[in-house]
Each structure stands twice: as C-alpha cells, then as structure tokens.
Amino acid sequence: xxxxxxxxxxxxxxxxxxxxxxxxxxxxxxxxxxxxxxxxxxxxxxxxxxxxxxxxxxxxxxxxxxxxxxxxxxxxxxxxxxxxxxxxxxxxxxxxxxxxxxxxxxxxxxxxxxxxxxxxxxxxxxxxxxxxxxxxxxxxxxxxxxxxxxxxxxxxxxxxxxxxxxxxxxxxxxxxxxxxxxxxxxxxxxxxxxxxxxxxxxxxxxxxxxxxxxxxxxxxxxxxxxxxxxxxxxxxxxxxxxxxxxxxxxxxxxxxxxxxxxxxxxxxxxxxxxxxxxxxxxxxxxxxxxxxxxxxxxxxxxxxxxxxxxxxxxxxxxxxxxxx
Amino acid sequence: xxxxxxxxxxxxxxxxxxxxxxxxxxxxxxxxxxxxxxxxxxxxxxxxxxxxxxxxxxxxxxxxxxxxxxxxxxxxxxxxxxxxxxxxxxxxxxxxxxxxxxxxxxxxxxxxxxxxxxxxxxxxxxxxxxxxxxxxxxxxxxxxxxxxxxxxxxxxxxxxxxxxxxxxxxxxxxxxxxxxxxxxxxxxxxxxxxxxxxxxxxxxxxxxxxxxxxxxxxxxxxxxxxxxxxxxxxxxxxxxxxxxxxxxxxxxxxxxxxxxxxxxxxxxxxxxxxxxxxxxxxxxxxxxxxxxxxxxxxxxxxxxxxxxxxxxxxxxxxxxxxxxxxxxxxxxxxxxxxxxxxxxxxxxxxxxxxxxxxxxxxxxxxxxxxxxxxxxxxxxxxxxxxxxxxxxxxxxxxxxxxxxxxxxxxxxxxxxxxxxxxxxxxxxxxxxxxxxxxxxxxxxxxxxxxxxxxxxxxxxxxxxxxxxxxxxxxxxxxxxxxxxxxxxxxxxxxxxxxxxxxxx
Numbered sequence: 001x002x003x004x005x006x007x008x009x010x011x012x013x014x015x016x017x018x019x020x021x022x023x024x025x026x027x028x029x030x031x032x033x034x035x036x037x038x039x040x041x042x043x044x045x046x047x048x049x050x051x052x053x054x055x056x057x058x059x060x061x062x063x064x065x066x067x068x069x070x071x072x073x074x075x076x077x078x079x080x081x082x083x084x085x086x087x088x089x090x091x092x093x094x095x096x097x098x099x100x101x102x103x104x105x106x107x108x109x110x111x112x113x114x115x116x117x118x119x120x121x122x123x124x125x126x127x128x129x130x131x132x133x134x135x136x137x138x139x140x141x142x143x144x145x146x147x148x149x150x151x152x153x154x155x156x157x158x159x160x161x162x163x164x165x166x167x168x169x170x171x172x173x174x175x176x177x178x179x180x181x182x183x184x185x186x187x188x189x190x191x192x193x194x195x196x197x198x199x200x201x202x203x204x205x206x207x208x209x210x211x212x213x214x215x216x217x218x219x220x221x222x223x224x225x226x227x228x229x230x231x232x233x234x235x236x237x238x239x240x241x242x243x244x245x246x247x248x249x250x251x252x253x254x255x256x257x258x259x260x261x262x263x264x265x266x267x268x269x270x271x272x273x274x275x276x277x278x279x280x281x282x283x284x285x286x287x288x289x290x291x292x293x294x295x296x297x298x299x300x301x302x303x304x305x306x307x308x309x310x311x312x313x314x315x316x317x318x319x320x321x322x323x324x
Numbered sequence: 325x326x327x328x329x330x331x332x333x334x335x336x337x338x339x340x341x342x343x344x345x346x347x348x349x350x351x352x353x354x355x356x357x358x359x360x361x362x363x364x365x366x367x368x369x370x371x372x373x374x375x376x377x378x379x380x381x382x383x384x385x386x387x388x389x390x391x392x393x394x395x396x397x398x399x400x401x402x403x404x405x406x407x408x409x410x411x412x413x414x415x416x417x418x419x420x421x422x423x424x425x426x427x428x429x430x431x432x433x434x435x436x437x438x439x440x441x442x443x444x445x446x447x448x449x450x451x452x453x454x455x456x457x458x459x460x461x462x463x464x465x466x467x468x469x470x471x472x473x474x475x476x477x478x479x480x481x482x483x484x485x486x487x488x489x490x491x492x493x494x495x496x497x498x499x500x501x502x503x504x505x506x507x508x509x510x511x512x513x514x515x516x517x518x519x520x521x522x523x524x525x526x527x528x529x530x531x532x533x534x535x536x537x538x539x540x541x542x543x544x545x546x547x548x549x550x551x552x553x554x555x556x557x558x559x560x561x562x563x564x565x566x567x568x569x570x571x572x573x574x575x576x577x578x579x580x581x582x583x584x585x586x587x588x589x590x591x592x593x594x595x596x597x598x599x600x601x602x603x604x605x606x607x608x609x610x611x612x613x614x615x616x617x618x619x620x621x622x623x624x625x626x627x628x629x630x631x632x633x634x635x636x637x638x639x640x641x642x643x644x645x646x647x648x649x650x651x652x653x654x655x656x657x658x659x660x661x662x663x664x665x666x667x668x669x670x671x672x673x674x675x676x677x678x679x680x681x682x683x684x685x686x687x688x689x690x691x692x693x694x695x696x697x698x699x700x701x702x703x704x705x706x707x708x709x710x711x712x713x714x715x716x717x718x719x720x721x722x723x724x725x726x727x728x729x730x731x732x733x734x735x736x737x738x739x740x741x742x743x744x745x746x747x748x749x750x751x752x753x754x755x756x757x758x759x760x761x762x763x764x765x766x767x768x769x770x771x772x773x774x775x776x777x778x779x780x781x782x783x784x785x786x787x788x789x790x791x792x793x794x795x796x797x798x799x800x801x802x803x804x805x806x807x808x809x810x811x812x813x814x815x816x817x818x819x820x821x822x823x824x825x826x827x828x
Contacts, residue, residue, distance in 0.1 A: 183696065187695075187696030187697060188692065188696045188697060189688035189689070189691070189692050189697060192681065192684065192685060192688055192697070193685075193688075195674075195677065195681075196674050196677070196681075196685055199674045199675070199676055199677060200670070200673075200674045200675070202670055202671050203670065203671055203672060203673055203674050204674070204685070205633065205652075205653055206631075206633065206653050206663065206665055206671045206672065207653070207657075207685045207686040207739070208652075208653050208654040208656075208657035208658075208686050209654070209685070210652070210654055267674075267676060267677075
C-alpha cells in the first residue's frame with residue numbers, strides 16, 4: 001500500500017489545485033473530459049507497465065496509436081464496416097506485439113532498440129497509408145456507416161450523436177482494463193511469472209517458467225492496447241494526421257507507469273499505482289488550460305510537476321523501506 | 325616475546341539480528357603467515373574487515389606494532405599499512421595495470437596541475453611487478469585481458485606499493501588455477517622474507533597446510549582453537565571448525581545407500597559447450613551419487629544440460645529406463661528432475677521477492693485455478709515448508725534476500741520438495757551455508773534419499789563429498805575419470821583422479 005501513497009497524494013493534490021483554478025474547472029462536464037483523457041493514457045500505461053514489469057520497454061506505442069487511428073479511418077473509407085474495422089485494427093496491434101516480442105525473445109535484441117526501430121517503422125507505415133483521416137471523409141464515402149459510427153462513439157468514448165460528451169467511457173474502459181490486468185497481475189500465476197522474470201530472468205527460467213512465451217505475451221498485450229487507443233483517438237478527434245497522431249505518447253505511458261511505482265529495472269509495480277500514475281498528466285494539462293496561460297508553458301509545467309512527483313515518491317518509498 | 329605486528333583483543337561486532345563476533349582475539353608476528361579458518365558465518369570475514377578498517381568493532385581493541393589503532397575507513401587502514409585483498413577483485417577492469425597500481429595515489433608533477441608523472445610511475449611499477457613475479461611489460465596491459473591469477477597478483481602489487489605491513493588475503497585462490505596458486509605461494513614466501521605479515525583466509529584446508537605458519541580456528545564468532553605449524557592437519561582443523569564428531573555431522577540414517585534401480589541414466593550425452601567425449605552415468609533410487617572434480621571439470625555444465633538449461637546435442641537421457649526429451653528446465657521439472665543450482669542468488673531465488681513467492685514459483689501449476697491462484701492452498705504450502713525445513717523467517721512475506729545464506733538455501737530446497745522430486749541434482753548443496761543449517765540440510769538429503777529420491781550431488785567440498793556420498797564419480801576435463809566407493813573412497817584417490825591420474 002505504501003508504494004502508491006506518493007502517487008495517490010499527487011493525484012489528490014492536483015485535483016485540489018484544479019478545483020481552485022477556475023469556477024468551471026470543478027463542473028462535471030470538465031471532470032468527465034479530464035477522466036476521458038485519463039482513461040486514454042491509462043490504457044497505454046497499463047500495457048507498457050506490463051512490459052516494464054518483465055524488465056522490458058516499449059517505445060513503439062505512440063506510433064502504434066497513430067497508425068491504428070489512420071488504419072481504422074482508411075479501412076472504413078475503403079468500405080470496411082466499422083464493426084469489422086475495430087477487430088482488424090486490434091489484430092494489427094497484436095501483430096506488432098508479436099514482432100516486437102519475437103525480436104526480443106528469439107533474436108535476443110535489446111527491447112529498447114527493437115521498439116525504437118518499431119517506433120520509426122510503424123510511424124513510416126502510418127504515413128504511407130495516408131496523411132489525414134476523418135469521420136467526415138468516412139461518412140462522405142459511406143453514409144451508411146453513420147449509425148454504426150455513432151454507436152461506437154457512444155460506447156467507446158461517451159459522445160452522443162451531436163458530439164456532446166455524456167459520460168467518461170474511456171475512463172470506464174480503463175477501469176475494465178485495470179480489473180483485467182489486476183486479476184492477471186495480482187491473482188494468477190502469470191503475474192507471478194512476470195514479476196519473477198523482471199527481477200531475475202535466470203532464476204525464473206530455472207524454476208520452470210517459459211520466459212520467452214511470457215515476455216512475448218506482454219508485448220502483444222501492450223501493442224493491442226495501443227491499437228485500441230488508436231481507434232479511440234479516431235473516434236474522438238475531428239481529424240487525425242499521420243505525422244503527429246500519438247507522437248510521444250509512449251513517453252506519457254512510460255511516465256505514468258513509473259509514477260505509478262514501476263521500476264525501469266523491472267519486477268515492481270501495482271495495477272492501482274499504474275492507473276493513478278496515468279491520471280496525473282491530464283489533470284496538469286487541464287490546470288494549465290484553465291489558468292489562462294499560453295499552452296506553450298504546458299511542457300515546462302508537466303516536466304517540473306512530474307519531476308517533483310517522482311522526487312516525493314522516491315522519498316516516501318525510501319522511508320517505507322527503512323520501516324520494513 | 326617481541327611486540328606482535330598485529331594484535332586483536334576480544335573484538336565484538338553485532339549486526340542486526342546476528343552477533344558476528346563475540347570476543348575474538350589473535351596475534352600476528354612480523355613476517356608470519358597466519359591462516360584464519362572456520363565455517364561460513366564463523367566470523368572470518370567480519371574479523372578481517374575490522375582489521376582492515378571496513379567495520380569498527382563494538383568492543384575490543386586492535387593494536388599495530390604495539391600502538392592502538394582505530395581506523396575510520398579502509399583508506400585509513402591502508403595508510404597505516406594494512407591492506408585487504410578481496411574475494412571479489414577490486415580492480416578497474418577497463419584501465420591498465422599501471423593505472424590500477426597507482427589508482428587514487430598517482431605520482432604527479434607540475435604542482436596543482438597534477439600532471440601524471442609517467443616516468444616515475446613506470447619505474448615504480450616495474451619494481452612492484454617484479455616483486456610479485458610479473459613481467460614489466462604487463463604494466464601497459466588492460467586488466468580485463470589478464471587471467472584471474474595475474475589480476476590477483478596485480479592486487480598484491482598494488483598493496484605492496486603502499487608500504488604494506490599486514491596483508492589480508494580473503495580466499496585468494498578461489499578463481500585461480502593450480503599453477504597460478506603455486507605462483508601465489510611463491511609470492512607469499514617472498515613477502516614473508518620481506519617482513520610482511522599475512523592474514524590468510526581460506527576454505528581450502530590443503531592450501532592452509534601448505535602456506536600457514538599457524539592457524540586460528542573460529543566457530544560461531546568465537547576462538548575455537550589455535551594450531552601451531554606441527555599440528556596443522558586436516559582432521560585437527562575440521563574438528564575445531566565443526567566442533568563435533570564428523571559421523572554425526574554427515575548422517576547415514578534413513579537411506580540404505582546401496583542404491584536401487586537406476587532412476588536417471590545418461591547415455592553418451594554430449595551438450596553444447598561441453599567436451600567432445602560423451603558422458604554416461606546412472607543415478608540410482610535411494611543413493612547419493614557424489615561427483616567431484618576441479619573447477620572447470622564440466623560438472624556444473626553437465627548438470628545444466630540434464631536440467632534442460634543447456635542444449636543436449638547427442639545421446640539420450642533415460643528416466644526409469646524410458647527415454648525422456650528435455651529441452652528446457654520446464655521439461656525437466658515436469659519429469660521430476662529438479663536442480664538446486666550452484667549460485668542460488670543468480671539461478672535459485674528471486675531475492676527481492678518474499679519467501680512465499682519463491683516457494684510458490686515452481687508450484688503455481690498445482691495452485692492455479694480459473695479464479696486465480698488458490699490463496700488458502702498457497703499459504704498452507706508456505707507454512708508446511710517453512711516449518712518442516714525450519715526456515716528462520718519472521719513470516720512468509722519476508723523478502724528472501726534478507727535471510728541468512730543457510731535459510732535462503734532452505735527456501736531453494738523447499739520450493740522443490742513441494743513437488744515431490746524423482747531426481748534431485750544438488751550443485752554445491754551447502755555453499756555459503758552456516759554450520760548449523762548445513763547439518764540440517766545433510767539430514768534432509770539423507771531423509772530424501774531414504775524415501776527413494778535419486779540424489780546426484782556435485783560438490784567441491786571434499787569433506788561433504790566423502791561424508792555424504794555413497795558412490796563418487798570423479799570428473800576430469802569433461803569426462804568421467806573414475807568411480808570410487810567404499811574403502812577406495814579417499815581424499816587421495818579423488819584428487820588423483822581429479823588431476824588426471826588413474827585410480828590404481
């Protein structure tokens with residue numbers, strides 16, 4: 001429990017700051033908006049956190065998100081029904097995860113390098129598939145998809161047919177994912193194996209764990225979640241551009257995981273911590289927006305707040321270690 | 325009696341939960357080689373670290389040439405002429421021998437610029453290297469390119485560069501070849517002649533006999549006795565170290581030892597990274613098959629191949645007479661072939677995780693269900709094995725890395741015993757284990773063999789080999805050099821075979 005106290009405190013403190021920034025900040029519309037963004041980052045944070053727990057890293061997430069969104073739009077423009085396009089995009093994510101995982105486990109390449117290359121390759125594929133996709137284009141080409149797209153938008157991102165945000169569907173999706181990841185991580189043998197691999201791969205192998213298979217599984221889960229977020233991105237935005245969609249999101253995901261208690265050395269982290277870690281960034285962005293400052297200050301404030309957060313977190317963890 | 329070079333009086337050192345030293349005393353004359361022996365956990369390393377200024381004693385006094393000293397740190401001790409050469413070498417691998425010899429005390433010229441005085445250092449290095457029998461040309465070699473023996477000598481040369489009065493050597497030969505060890509002895513003889521006193525710590529009693537003028541034996545943090553040169557024999561040292569009769573220590577109570585049907589058979593086995601000659605052997609039900617050999621004889625590699633951690637390239641493995649295919653540790657474990665590895669910190673345990681986590685890890689197949697791991701069955705497993713093996717831990721939630729070596733090793737045994745092994749491969753079964761836990765582990769191994777488990781024990785500890793084995797295979801350069809049992813099973817016979825001799 002102590003491990004998540006730091007990030008829990010940070011989240012609460014940021015909400016307090018948010019409520020005090022502007023009269024409208026505490027209204028439910030705004031909170032739903034923030035929650036949706038938290039859900040979106042939360043999904044990729046959970047994915048990369050699994051990889052980080054096994055001692056790996058995935059830098060290709062942002063590109064998979066962007067490519068997933070572009071692929072989703074392009075498939076529908078080409079006449080694939082939205083309900084069929086969603087599983088196809090997720091299949092694309094699974095394939096990316098398999099390739100990443102095989103390169104890491106079979107060829108024994110460094111995860112950092114494999115997924116760094118993946119980041120460029122997949123971004124390149126996205127840009128070759130198309131420059132810009134949007135719902136308008138899909139609907140111009142296939143007006144008959146309107147009903148299906150409206151339903152998807154309502155269920156997956158919580159917007160009704162007029163574009164009004166009704167409920168934080170992406171946050172709800174994240175909670176579902178938290179439940180699933182939490183079950184596997186903390187209640188099943190798989191989770192034990194992932195922690196074991198992250199701490200000491202050799203000892204896990206000598207205990208009979210199929211290390212390669214489990215490392216592959218977490219890369220696949222990570223990329224599949226990123227592709228799903230690509231679908232969400234398309235549904236949420238008016239237009240998606242292949243050269244900037246999802247750029248640097250892998251770093252947001254990794255930051256969320258680390259804030260949530262994952263060690264980049266592997267073997268540590270809890271699902272509640274990850275979810276809380278993912279909630280930090282959208283609140284900061286929202287605070288900056290409401291405080292009426294230029295959006296140019298966002299990166300600086302994000303960076304400084306996160307640095308402060310990690311410092312406080314580290315101090316708390318050091319103290320709890322002494323008392324153990 | 326002349327003033328001793330070094331005297332330690334009633335040194336006491338308490339660590340959290342352990343009293344490492346409980347009033348240990350020793351004296352060291354100028355130019356004397358004093359060996360300090362004792363089981364792991366007897367307090368040897370703590371004593372040495374107190375002498376070398378790494379630890380400060382809670383009580384007691386250290387005097388150097390008659391003057392009381394209290395070192396604030398290793399640098400202080402080195403300045404006073406006391407240098408410790410560690411078990412793990414402390415050289416900067418990426419630098420040259422010359423750089424290492426003067427690391428932290430470079431000879432400089434040019435005042436505050438501290439420009440390196442290469443010429444002066446070169447001259448001094450040549451002198452230091454000559455004193456340890458290394459050629460001058462070595463000065464420019466990078467340390468990482470040297471064989472382990474030469475690294476050891478470079479460490480000694482570095483200590484000599486500080487006008488050393490007391491040189492402490494902690495297991496200096498653990499990674500050396502026979503030839504390198506001989507060279508080290510020559511260097512030690514030279515140091516003695518030069519008036520340097522040496523404190524020599526080793527597990528290898530044969531070595532102690534060769535090199536020591538006097539032996540101090542420690543047991544459980546106390547002086548257990550002292551042997552003058554004439555009395556330094558293997559048996560005397562062991563009696564003082566163990567403090568009990570050897571027969572009791574190595575039980576043969578529960579097992580018959582004659583061996584039943586072969587459980588595990590290796591037929592012309594070759595494996596990746598192994599020797600060209602194939603290996604064949606049988607491990608029988610209810611016996612303890614000991615395997616001896618020098619470091620590098622290929623014993624650990626062979627056991628890794630049987631356990632599936634190393635690829636088998638030809639030959640076959642039979643389990644109860646039927647061929648089995650083992651391509652990974654998971655296959656071996658499924659077949660009931662379990663390995664207690666040589667290096668438990670690397671292969672045996674997930675140190676930051678809890679005792680319970682480690683006990684469960686290879687048993688999760690039995691504990692799983694569609695609703696996750698069965699909590700109640702799991703905690704029953706933890707309690708059972710913590711109690712049966714008498715693991716000293718506050719709870720199953722304690723990180724295993726915080727336990728003592730003996731208790732860590734018990735956890736490694738526990739995680740396998742929960743699986744009911746057919747074949748138990750023990751690679752250095754009591755390495756780094758204190759004497760009390762050792763006795764418990766030996767009793768456990770005896771009991772397991774008594775229930776029909778085929779135990780294959782690989783060990784470099786001669787007493788353990790002779791005390792526990794019903795039958796011994798000696799390996800030399802990757803092949804089985806001979807088999808010994810009963811009256812033939814003597815230390816001399818084992819060493820003859822291990823060094824390439826014949827059994828007759």
